Amino acid sequence: MSTRHKTGIYFLTFFSIVIFISFSCPAVFSQDKWNIREQSIENLAPDFALQDLTGEEIKLSDYKGKVVLINFSTTWCPHCRAITPYLKKLHLQYKDRGLIILNVDIQESRERVNSFALKYGLTYKVLLDESGEVARTYGIRGVPTLILVNKEGKIVCRQCRSIDLLVETLLAP
Numbered sequence: 660m661s662t663r664h665k666t667g668i669y670f671l672t673f674f675s676i677v678i679f680i681s682f683s684c685p686a687v688f689s690q691d692k693w694n695i696r697e698q699s700i701e702n703l704a705p706d707f708a709l710q711d712l713t714g715e716e717i718k719l720s721d722y723k724g725k726v727v728l729i730n731f732s733t734t735w736c737p738h739c740r741a742i743t744p745y746l747k748k749l750h751l752q753y754k755d756r757g758l759i760i761l762n763v764d765i766q767e768s769r770e771r772v773n774s775f776a777l778k779y780g781l782t783y784k785v786l787l788d789e790s791g792e793v794a795r796t797y798g799i800r801g802v803p804t805l806i807l808v809n810k811e812g813k814i815v816c817r818q819c820r821s822i823d824l825l826v827e828t829l830l831a832p
Contacts, residue, residue, distance in 0.1 A: 701815075704729075704808045707793045709763065709786040712773050717761070717786055719808070726829045727759045727808040728822070731788075731799045734767055734775040739803045743779050749822065750783045756830045760784065765802065766791045 704727075708718045719727065730746060732739035750760045760783035764772045769787055776785050788794055797806065807815045807822065809829050819825055 701813050703812050704806070704814050705796050707796065709788055709793060712769065712776060712785050712787070717784060719761070720812075722759045722761075723812055724810050725757050725759050726810060726826060727761060728826070729797075729806045729808065730760065730762045731765060731794055731797065731804040731806070732762060732802050733765055734771055736802045740779070742803055743781070747780070747782050749826065752823075753826055753830060754783075758826055758830060761786055763788050763793060765794045765799070 704719060706718060706720045708716050711717050719729075728746075728749070730739075730742075734740075746760055746762070750758065762781065762783060762785045764775075764785060765788050767787075767789070769789075772785060772787060775781075797804075804817065805819055805822065806817050807819050807825055807829070809815050815825065815829065
């Protein structure tokens with residue numbers, strides 16, 4: 660087999676794997692049996708109570724009056740890993756002005772999520788939605804899903820573009 664032929668096979672295999680992974684993350688939570696209910700923009704964000712990695716119970720309502728970015732994710736999703744540096748940067752840039760980032764990990768063990776948090780040096784709260792109930796309440800169909808909540812507790816956007824600009828606007832006095 661020629662080098663050119665081998666390169667073509669490697670490229671085709673790599674491309675197929677990338678396509679498979681790209682479509683597998685969003686599809687994993689789209690099962691109709693869950694009766695997912697959509698949360699629309701400008702509705703109050705449903706309150707929830709989840710444990711963080713230390714076992715402390717954290718409620719969304721604890722952050723009333725703050726801008727909250729909720730990131731629904733898993734440790735196995737490549738897209739979730741890819742946005743981690745961006746979220747860390749965003750947190751460091753705006754935490755002193757009141758931005759709260761809550762990473763809600765869906766249906767994974769505390770040990771696995773803790774290992775991920777340590778490996779990636781997460782600087783924001785990581786919460787465990789081990790049953791997936793909060794993800795279902797929020798209508799999460801794929802990961803990562805970002806939901807921005809304003810100071811009044813209303814959902815401002817889902818899968819927002821230009822998060823920096825939105826956060827800057829929401830944090831303005």
